[in-house]
Amino acid sequence: MGCAAAAPTLVCVKRVKQDEAEEWDETMPLPGDIIEGFAEKDGDDDDDDDASFVAVKGRSELSSQLGKMVQKVETIWVKVRRGDRTHKLRVRVVADKSYILHKKYTIRAARDDRHIAVLGDLTLEKCTTLQEMSRRIVNVAFRGFNRKEVKYDWKRKVDTYLPDQASTVVASILFMPFQGEYYIEATISRCMAWFSAAVSSGVPLVFVNIQTEQIVISEKTNQNGKEISRGGKQQNTSTSVELVQGIRLWFLPGVEQVLLEMIPEPGETRFGLDIKRTDEGFICVGEVTKGSAADRAGLQQLLDEANLTKHLLVISRLEGKSVMPSTVGSAGFIHCCDHDEIKDALASAIEGLDIIQLHIMARPNQTRPETPQAIAPETLRPPKPPL
Numbered sequence: 001m002g003c004a005a006a007a008p009t010l011v012c013v014k015r016v017k018q019d020e021a022e023e024w025d026e027t028m029p030l031p032g033d034i035i036e037g038f039a040e041k042d043g044d045d046d047d048d049d050d051a052s053f054v055a056v057k058g059r060s061e062l063s064s065q066l067g068k069m070v071q072k073v074e075t076i077w078v079k080v081r082r083g084d085r086t087h088k089l090r091v092r093v094v095a096d097k098s099y100i101l102h103k104k105y106t107i108r109a110a111r112d113d114r115h116i117a118v119l120g121d122l123t124l125e126k127c128t129t130l131q132e133m134s135r136r137i138v139n140v141a142f143r144g145f146n147r148k149e150v151k152y153d154w155k156r157k158v159d160t161y162l163p164d165q166a167s168t169v170v171a172s173i174l175f176m177p178f179q180g181e182y183y184i185e186a187t188i189s190r191c192m193a194w195f196s197a198a199v200s201s202g203v204p205l206v207f208v209n210i211q212t213e214q215i216v217i218s219e220k221t222n223q224n225g226k227e228i229s230r231g232g233k234q235q236n237t238s239t240s241v242e243l244v245q246g247i248r249l250w251f252l253p254g255v256e257q258v259l260l261e262m263i264p265e266p267g268e269t270r271f272g273l274d275i276k277r278t279d280e281g282f283i284c285v286g287e288v289t290k291g292s293a294a295d296r297a298g299l300q301q302l303l304d305e306a307n308l309t310k311h312l313l314v315i316s317r318l319e320g321k322s323v324m325p326s327t328v329g330s331a332g333f334i335h336c337c338d339h340d341e342i343k344d345a346l347a348s349a350i351e352g353l354d355i356i357q358l359h360i361m362a363r364p365n366q367t368r369p370e371t372p373q374a375i376a377p378e379t380l381r382p383p384k385p386p387l
Helices: 059-069 124-143 154-161 184-201 299-308 339-351
Strands: 009-016 034-039 076-082 085-096 104-109 117-123 171-175 205-222 237-253 256-262 273-277 283-288 314-318 356-362
Touching (some): 059 085, 059 117, 085 117, 184 237, 273 339
Antiparallel strands (some): 076 085, 171 237, 283 314
């Protein structure tokens, strides 16, 4: 059995040789900075011409390129990524004195000779950890006060303020950019088109927010440039890594998620609900059998009300597990729950007369059946002051 493939790496600032951390600022190379490119231009011209930046592929190659520039210009510009943003920093090229036999080059802050970056090939996870450390240090330096850790009774708070722990209140879906697409606006447009289509079809979603999200895409190739399978040989292969910007859409699955229990009775062979999937990847109830476990749970009443208002009766969770779509890939396919698998889970449960719990997305002014728990954004608001 072959060894697992190593995680792809990025050129990153591992640490800096400036011990006075309180003197760090955001114009300097900081631990965790992912170096995406460099530009051989002097002075204070930090224009937005990304075409002048040469992409960085590895630490050794970057060191070699820096060595070619050290005698030509006094300063250069490097483009670094911190979180979901890129920054352009003016830096100086210096010799890395850690290497004696083979001369290597690195960068230091333009205005502080002590602030020298130690570069390395690190995984995205390690870069992110270092970035968080740098963010805390820089923020403390600006704020002037130290931070302390305080104990928090998470179990008691969750049990008190989120009694239905299978309902996370808020949900999200990640939209990947299409292949060859480099403008975030196109991804945002598809994201909002999906949301509008879902709401228009009758899914009671409530918009919360959208945000950019950094995604690492890696591809293994052999010497001929062809992609290889996971089971292929590892010799003479290379891994290309690309950082792309996705869009994460946050939404509420209805104004609340109502928990219902379908309790079968001896002799029943079905829970009595038929399900279907919408174009946008949501699972909804299409029909309820009269007198069935689903009917006794209140699904028929909710379905009748939904039909009157041209809404869909949408299931958000089954046995605590989300059945909502999670991702839209770079090929445009929606990654959603297989409704055939849901049918198999229901069929397996009815054989043992097991109780099935499901969450329903509630719309405004909807009847709430008698249910042990329901969690909604309204319940998370501060208490009203006494009159």
